[in-house]
Amino acid sequence: MNVTPVGIDIAKSVFQVHYIDPDTGEIVNKPIKRSQFLEYFANRSRCLIGMEACGSSHHWARQLTAMGHAVKLMPAKFVKAFNIRNKNDAADARAIWLAVQQPSKAVAVKTEMQQAVLMMHRQREQLVKFRTMQINCLRGLLAEFGEVMGAGRVAMAKAIPDTIARIEERLPKVLIDSLRDQWSRIEKMGEEISTIERRLREWKKEDRAVKSIFDIPGVGLLTATAAVAMMGDPKAFKSGREFAAWAGLVPKQTGSGGKVSLHGISKRGDT
Template sequence: MNATRKAVVGVDTAKSVFQVYTVEQATGEVINKPIKRAQFVQWFANRPPCLIGMEACGGSQHWARKLQELGHEVKLMSGKMVKAFVGGNKNDAADARAIYMAAQQPEVKAVAIKTEAQQAVLAMHRIRQQLVKMRTAQMNALRGLLAEYGEVFGTGRKAFDAGIKAALGRLAERLPMPLIETLRDQWNELARLDARIARIESSLLTWMREDRAAKAIFAIPGVGLLTATAVVAAMGDAKAFRSGREFAAWLGLIPGQTGSGGKVRLLGMSKRGDTYLRTLLIHGARAVLRRPKALSPWLQQLSQRRPLNVVIAALANKMARTIWAVLAHDRAYDKDHVSMRPDTAVAR
């Protein structure tokens, strides 16, 4: 049995030099050595198919696809899970050995390996997120500068745009013109950032219209363009999760817990996983609750007995489970669908 078992290799990736750890099955020899980037793929090309463990970090998706093309099985793992197997001082050799050990543990969950198309969509989301932060910082900086001269504005972008033109006109009578022109350029930069963000959203919309999975979950209340495209690209294969609850846990939308001696105490949301996806689902749930007449009986009852933020988190959790169900079972969203346990469905 041991002769037919796949060899396991732990790889600690880096920018230029990778550390590789494995135990030769035939001789028991321990190999723990550095390999330069240029020779990395070639080293695995000369080996029979094996299980390769790597931390899910920068560049790991690229190398996972390259190694899969050679016929190897790749298991990407969270760095937090691998850390538990590091003994003694932390260095490249110890990290590679920890990855080797973690890759063999069935309870260490694997991170989905994404296609280049999925990574491209996520990259567009990251760039858009960065542009939104830049736009917010730009507007806040202008507010602060103008407040130094007695010009303040209402909350929000609309109130800011409505008042800044008149404010710059008033300040032009008192301040040097170079400063006024600089402030006006900074204000115009907001419009340029708006245009760049709009172009990215247009590209995401085009991709969503061509992707069957994204279109399917777009029909779920609270799931918009950003949520639909980001979830499909980040999730990979929905069947990698055993249930909707596991997917919600991966997003950090279930309660954390602590306990000992058989006594378990539930905490607030664990907030593990992808912060960006969790934020999108929370905002989507908040948008649903702004239409009280369209709420389901479950939401109406929950809203009457629980605080608003608890209701929002509960709805985001349910949205995540619904997304998983639609994608894992490859079916259209049905608001009247009633889920049943498999044994119950067979009995009926």
């Protein structure tokens, strides 16, 4: 059965749809409100729907797939090549419509659980970043008063009680209280990071794929859970080499005149 290619440029409130009506041959390029989006495709014959793999795309892909449509998520860089003029919603939807009809490696639609795990990874990454900023700030503030501690979070955790006790006798109480509050925030973020890691360990016990990757020597909890959540459907990859290329673990290539040079890994995967 023939399917109708459809390009959708998703947004927060208004989605732009582009397709050619199979009955009349009319080019349709129009906006649809978010509240009417699913209703618009509910009673239509099966479509091949293309969307950029961006915010909320996996949610809408699951909803449309449940209706019986085929959904293809594509990297934004791939779609960009088909938008050769002005950039607006209508032009973007047309570019997606063109791109969805081309042979390319689609982004696997993630399950809600996979998305949840990736969000926990993002939350943990942000907490680690904020904790490092707070530690560096506290270390710099104490250095202004002649207190220097060893490098690293563990060394600071051991030294901070004695350090604050020493300066408490000679510095204003308001500053001491502020320093204690800042260290409390650092400890609180450490507890939140540990909580996220505990939840990831619980998922590892329930998911066979995570267990299998975790058993590989050198692979830890974060790598195993991130790999399974990131890849979506593993059947989308023909081999381990293809997955490595998709994840950006292959050398970057430059070449001209038949000569190809290999460099460091591209890191152009899902970071």
